[in-house]
Amino acid sequence: MIIDHCDKTISLKIVYFGPAFSGKTTSIKALFSHFGKGETLHSIESTVNRTLFFDYGTVTFQNQDWRLKLHIYTTTGQDFYFITRPVTLRAVDGIIFVIDSQKEVYERNLASWKELLSYFRETLNDIPIIIAFNKQDLPKKFNPTKFLNEIKFYDYK
Numbered sequence: 001m002i003i004d005h006c007d008k009t010i011s012l013k014i015v016y017f018g019p020a021f022s023g024k025t026t027s028i029k030a031l032f033s034h035f036g037k038g039e040t041l042h043s044i045e046s047t048v049n050r051t052l053f054f055d056y057g058t059v060t061f062q063n064q065d066w067r068l069k070l071h072i073y074t075t076t077g078q079d080f081y082f083i084t085r086p087v088t089l090r091a092v093d094g095i096i097f098v099i100d101s102q103k104e105v106y107e108r109n110l111a112s113w114k115e116l117l118s119y120f121r122e123t124l125n126d127i128p129i130i131i132a133f134n135k136q137d138l139p140k141k142f143n144p145t146k147f148l149n150e151i152k153f154y155d156y157k
Helices: 024-034 079-089 103-126 144-150
Strands: 002-004 009-017 042-045 051-062 067-075 094-100 129-134
Touching: 009 024, 009 079, 024 051, 024 067, 024 094, 067 079, 079 103, 094 103, 103 144, 129 144
Parallel strands: 009 067, 009 094, 094 129
Antiparallel strands: 002 009, 042 051, 051 067
């Protein structure tokens, strides 16, 4: 977090993290579209519309005195580019962990969570995390409580 008292600006870095095909890019595109900022979102995609490194954009909110700038990134889900994930997570202020709720990819979500833990070890407790269970509208989905219990989410403070 950067607080600029002269400019009266607070800047935060938020990163969407999760396994491939969980919906990180779709989610961030919907968010930017909702705020009318779709054209400000930058994506580096492959020829088959997959995120190569990350998506990035800034959403700004203003009140009478202060401006809040949210610098929002996604990490690539493709394992081929996994080396870029820790760089994208550097100096993060908050994480949105996007889960693919389909039963057949349950283990991929666990592996992605364990990877996230490996980058932060004990300090993950210091970072605000939102867990977004995507694709809950599909028929063959797992119960979110199962995942939360398996990762011992309720032990986090």
